[in-house]
Amino acid sequence: xxxxxxxxxxxTEILNLIDYKKIREAMVALDWTWATANxxxxxAQMYESAKxxxxxxxxxxxxxxx
Numbered sequence: 602x603x604x605x606x607x608x609x610x611x612x613t614e615i616l617n618l619i620d621y622k623k624i625r626e627a628m629v630a631l632d633w634t635w636a637t638a639n640x641x642x643x644x645a646q647m648y649e650s651a652k653x654x655x656x657x658x659x660x661x662x663x664x665x666x667x
Contacts, residue, residue: 602660602663604659604660608659612652612655612656616651616652616655619648621644621648625642625643625644625647628641629641
């Protein structure tokens, strides 16, 4: 599914508001790991995961409301 550019822009704005560095610091302190990352995820992995989840949520919303 192609996500409209205005929706993509909103998603990017939201993703850029997240403080991934603080989240990662907390995850390191708590030894909170992801199996898919083989340990604590990098900031890039967290960003891509959050982006994927947002895109999936949008696609699910559109599909359910067609």
